[in-house]
Amino acid sequence: MNILHWIYGVLSFLGHDIGYALAYIIESIILLIFVSVMLIFMIYLFRKYMARVQQRIGPNRVGKFGSLQLIADALKLMGKEIIFPKERDDLPYKVAPYIVFFGLILAFAFLPYGNLSIFGNLTITYSDVSIIFIFAILAIMPIGEVLAGVGSHNKYALMGALRSVAKDVSFEVPMMLSVLAIVMMASARTSTSLSLESIVTTEILPYGILEPIGLFVFFIAMIARASYAPFDMGESDSELVSGYSTEYTGMRFALFYIGLFGSIFLGSLLIALLYIGGFNGPFSSQVGFIWLIVKGLILVLISFTIWLSMPRIRIDRLVNAGWKYLLPISFINLVLAGVLTLGLGW
Amino acid sequence: MNDQWIELNIGPQHPSMHGVLRLKAKLDGEIIRELEPVIGYLHRNAEKLCEMGFYCDNLVYFDRMDYVGAMNMEVGYLEAAEKILNVPPPDRAKWIRVIIAELSRIAAHLVWAGAYGLDLGMLTPFFYCFAEREKILTIFTEACGSRQETNYMSIGGVYQDFNDKIIQEIKDFLETFPKRLEEIYNLYVKNDVFLSRTKGIGILSKEVAISYGVTGPMLRASGVEYDIRRAEPYLFYDKVNFEIPISHKGDNLARFLVRFEEMRQSLRIIKQGLEKLPEGPYFNPKAKKSMMIRLRGDGEYYARTESSKGEFGVYIVADGGVKPYRVRVRSPTFKNLSILPVLSKDVMLADMIAISGSIDLVFGEIDR
Numbered sequence: 175m176n177i178l179h180w181i182y183g184v185l186s187f188l189g190h191d192i193g194y195a196l197a198y199i200i201e202s203i204i205l206l207i208f209v210s211v212m213l214i215f216m217i218y219l220f221r222k223y224m225a226r227v228q229q230r231i232g233p234n235r236v237g238k239f240g241s242l243q244l245i246a247d248a249l250k251l252m253g254k255e256i257i258f259p260k261e262r263d264d265l266p267y268k269v270a271p272y273i274v275f276f277g278l279i280l281a282f283a284f285l286p287y288g289n290l291s292i293f294g295n296l297t298i299t300y301s302d303v304s305i306i307f308i309f310a311i312l313a314i315m316p317i318g319e320v321l322a323g324v325g326s327h328n329k330y331a332l333m334g335a336l337r338s339v340a341k342d343v344s345f346e347v348p349m350m351l352s353v354l355a356i357v358m359m360a361s362a363r364t365s366t367s368l369s370l371e372s373i374v375t376t377e378i379l380p381y382g383i384l385e386p387i388g389l390f391v392f393f394i395a396m397i398a399r400a401s402y403a404p405f406d407m408g409e410s411d412s413e414l415v416s417g418y419s420t421e422y423t424g425m426r427f428a429l430f431y432i433g434l435f436g437s438i439f440l441g442s443l444l445i446a447l448l449y450i451g452g453f454n455g456p457f458s459s460q461v462g463f464i465w466l467i468v469k470g471l472i473l474v475l476i477s478f479t480i481w482l483s484m485p486r487i488r489i490d491r492l493v494n495a496g497w498k499y500l501l502p503i504s505f506i507n508l509v510l511a512g513v514l515t516l517g518l519g520w
Numbered sequence: 521m522n523d524q525w526i527e528l529n530i531g532p533q534h535p536s537m538h539g540v541l542r543l544k545a546k547l548d549g550e551i552i553r554e555l556e557p558v559i560g561y562l563h564r565n566a567e568k569l570c571e572m573g574f575y576c577d578n579l580v581y582f583d584r585m586d587y588v589g590a591m592n593m594e595v596g597y598l599e600a601a602e603k604i605l606n607v608p609p610p611d612r613a614k615w616i617r618v619i620i621a622e623l624s625r626i627a628a629h630l631v632w633a634g635a636y637g638l639d640l641g642m643l644t645p646f647f648y649c650f651a652e653r654e655k656i657l658t659i660f661t662e663a664c665g666s667r668q669e670t671n672y673m674s675i676g677g678v679y680q681d682f683n684d685k686i687i688q689e690i691k692d693f694l695e696t697f698p699k700r701l702e703e704i705y706n707l708y709v710k711n712d713v714f715l716s717r718t719k720g721i722g723i724l725s726k727e728v729a730i731s732y733g734v735t736g737p738m739l740r741a742s743g744v745e746y747d748i749r750r751a752e753p754y755l756f757y758d759k760v761n762f763e764i765p766i767s768h769k770g771d772n773l774a775r776f777l778v779r780f781e782e783m784r785q786s787l788r789i790i791k792q793g794l795e796k797l798p799e800g801p802y803f804n805p806k807a808k809k810s811m812m813i814r815l816r817g818d819g820e821y822y823a824r825t826e827s828s829k830g831e832f833g834v835y836i837v838a839d840g841g842v843k844p845y846r847v848r849v850r851s852p853t854f855k856n857l858s859i860l861p862v863l864s865k866d867v868m869l870a871d872m873i874a875i876s877g878s879i880d881l882v883f884g885e886i887d888r
Binding site (some may be wrong): 480483488 | 644871
């Protein structure tokens with residue numbers, strides 16, 4: 175029973191075909207609204223949290239405690255004049271922000287969200303291979319960044335895109351390897367071990383306890399993927415002005431900006447699901463969703479703290495860190511996971 | 521010029537160019553092969569304007585040179601102008617100048633410390649530094665009603681005497697600031713990423729530093745113990761105890777540590793200044809308000825002082841009139857900037873930004 179069937183149950187008087195079609199559309203809209211609300215909340219949270227860390231007040235003029243600030247900002251960005259660089263490569267320049275943004279939103283559709291009282295299971299799309307789906311979709315985002323960098327016809331943007339890709343490539347492999355370790359361990363207990371949902375539901379102990387090395391590698395790789403300090407190579411705002419988003423204004427810029435926070439949120443949810451038990455917790459059959467969001471937000475706050483207290487690492491050191499340190503560590507982790515699975519039967 | 525190199529114009533509008541520096545860089549991938557600083561975007565003709573104003577008026581142009589530490593600029597100009605005009609300030613005014621100049625030095629170094637974090641991509645220390653700088657600016661506001669371009673000192677003394685409130689504020693600042701300074705310091709030096717960006721990057725050797733005329737914290741970080749406050753004391757710097765921090769490493773981290781140690785030494789000087797502050801007039805009666813524009817000077821004089829950036833020299837030629845015949849400024853940052861192409865040859869772009877940040881550029885002073 176997931177949310178799709180729940181909506182279909184309400185619409186079943188329309189017949190099978192129309193009912194399901196409508197249910198899919200409504201489901202997509204619910205997903206979009208959920209993700210947008212969460213991201214807007216996260217940006218607000220970031221600004222307030224950043225202000226607390228930096229001994230400032232943060233937004234406090236629009237709405238109670240500045241809660242409507244983000245809406246005001248969005249309206250401002252929409253009202254801005256859109257400036258196109260003269261020698262742009264038109265199509266890549268224009269589609270790049272959408273690729274980044276919608277690639278991200280799509281990844282949220284495959285996450286298992288757990289149960290929430292009468293709604294039952296909130297998972298949007300159930301798939302036996304959801305891990306593969308999610309990481310395949312995440313691999314689309316760098317393409318958007320490259321298109322933005324190349325299409326802008328700007329040296330800063332190009333260098334930002336190159337840095338961004340170098341970073342993504344060097345952290346993709348350790349990240350996948352540490353996920354693979356979990357899939358291996360889960361395969362001892364479930365036949366659909368590539369599904370995030372069954373990984374979470376069949377776990378005995380959170381995988382973060384069983385393989386802390388994997389958690390460490392995945393967390394670092396996720397920081398790099400989400401691209402914030404100390405790995406904010408795509409932006410590098412003190413060196414490359416604003417990296418691949420240098421030439422963007424208005425809503426297209428906002429899509430990149432939201433994409434950054436979306437990656438942080440997605441990464442936090444993935445870590446919560448894979449390593450710290452996801453929606454498992456007391457009363458998880460009723461409030462599993464709340465558990466997931468709470469764990470995710472705690473991870474988000476940890477990410478923000480790292481972001482705010484770190485300078486940017488140099489690109490060559492970053493790539494070294496990916497290939498020379500994280501990759502061997504994640505191989506060791508993989509071996510350890512094999513030993514745990516086969517030898518001890520965890 | 522290699523075909524493979526990219527020519528990149530960094531600045532004048534760029535987040536980490538500290539104003540309006542333009543760098544013409546030739547990049548081989550991420551590595552800088554050639555670098556040429558282009559200056560002059562903030563040129564306001566200050567030296568020429570000084571020839572058209574009375575001696576007392578010209579102070580405002582000096583406020584706008586090193587605008588983050590304006591008081592040190594005023595000290596530099598007045599050291600020369602008062603010698604030319606022969607209106608020495610009374611002792612109380614001299615002590616007030618010492619205290620205020622050191623406060624200004626701390627304020628300037630705080631701006632640098634915060635902005636250096638931004639150069640390296642670190643957001644938070646900037647706000648910590650500016651919150652502390654704000655307290656100094658509050659003291660300035662109390663003293664002269666202005667925050668940044670203070671125009672506090674004047675020929676023959678200072679514009680206003682220190683009252684009890686200002687002295688209390690400075691004492692409060694002396695109490696609270698050391699703790700906050702250590703907090704900011706720890707925020708930087710206990711961060712491994714920061715150390716990896718600064719340690720062994722941009723090493724400036726003693727010989728090169730001397731041959732390029734580099735002064736100030738940059739020179740001291742390269743192992744030369746040279747500070748005008750000690751080498752050729754002006755005001756009452758020979759009557760206070762302080763140490764000149766030096767380091768022999770010559771890299772970014774050394775410059776960072778030297779500047780932080782300088783702030784601690786400045787606190788010592790301020791403390792001693794408050795203790796030794798005598799009662800008495802704060803103004804030379806020869807330079808009373810209506811008299812000020814009638815002051816005439818003859819001869820020429822070169823005064824050098826230690827600003828927060830280095831040796832700040834002011835050369836004034838007078839022809840017996842009420843206005844100077846020629847004013848020439850030796851800008852420390854201009855000399856320090858000349859080292860940037862040398863240091864950033866064959867380093868990565870990110871390191872070049874870290875090096876240019878460690879020089880402590882203020883463009884009001886370079887372009888004048």
